[in-house]
Amino acid sequence: MNAQAKPSLLAKFGDRYAVDPNKMFETLKATAFKQRDGSAPSNEQMMALLVVADQYRLNPFTREIYAFPDKQNGIVPVVGVDGWSRIINGHPEFDGMEFRYSDALVTPPGASAPSHEWVECVMYRKDRGRPIVVREYLDEVYRAPFKEGMKGPWQTHTKRFLRHKAMIQCARLAFGFVGIFDEDEAGRIAEQSERDMGAAQVVREQAKALPACPEEQIEKYAAVVESGQRPAEQIISMLQTRYELTPGQRSALLEVATTQGDQA
Structure with a gap:
């Protein structure tokens, strides 16, 4: 049943x-x-x-x-x-x-x-x-x-x-x-929900507002990486808070670090 x-x-x-x-x-x-x-x-x-x-x-x-x-x-x-x-x-x-x-x-x-x-x-x-x-x-x-x-x-x-x-x-x-x-x-x-939404919106707006990174900055910090003063990853993280980096610019900094490692 x-x-x-x-x-x-x-x-x-x-x-x-x-x-x-x-x-x-x-x-x-x-x-x-x-x-x-x-x-x-x-x-x-x-x-x-x-x-x-x-x-x-x-x-x-x-x-x-x-x-x-x-x-x-x-x-x-x-x-x-x-x-x-x-x-x-x-x-x-x-x-x-x-x-x-x-x-x-x-x-x-x-x-x-x-x-x-x-x-x-x-x-x-x-x-x-x-x-x-x-x-x-x-x-x-x-x-x-x-x-x-x-x-x-x-x-x-x-x-x-x-x-x-x-x-x-x-x-x-x-x-x-x-x-x-x-x-x-x-x-x-x-x-709290409203604050979280506002914070997320600020982050999105800031991300949109980042200017393109000038090539002079890449050249300047590539020299810093090449001298061994700071690692490439740290330079890239710092620059990304100020500029919009292109894939080519990131690669250029990483390649400098790789070349430096090969010569060490």
Whole structure:
């Protein structure tokens, strides 16, 4: 007898929320997973988000999970604080948590009030003899205002955001939660992606802007190679940062080195 076929991912979600799977798919596209520019994610991106939501049994309709676009047309699955709290409390081995705070207070740039220098999260598992402890330092996670004179959540709710950071990082170590991020992390991922793209563009533009290497330079450095002061490979590497070398120019320098070696 054939094994009963497993329901599709869409069917599972439809059954869970008692809605038609196709209608649910389109509704999520237009609501929970709608992008900031108003566009809907692709079907492939939607399925990736639903896989994560299903893995952690997160409810996208209550914003326990939502989509954050990166700069390379990708999607970062973001789990809100309520979502993190629910999957932590829903883990069968979870046995409570507590927080510890530094006595020292600091006021980072732009913050509305002083905050703890660090926060520790302590999580207990039923199957472990010792708790998992993670300390998060404010100076390592604090985000300055996006624009001068404007205040974001890190400026208005510094203590709360630092506590959230400690809880999330501790949960990752305690229960192995992977592939999900909070919004702050997703924003940093997008920023890094944008910086990487910008750096790559600068490299491409610089490469295009390199002038042709004058023959006088080749003759000058050929004499340097011939005298044994510097090897040809080093000369070629140096020149390539300033000029666009032709294959013939590289060969000329290498031939000088070869001739010098034969005469040695």
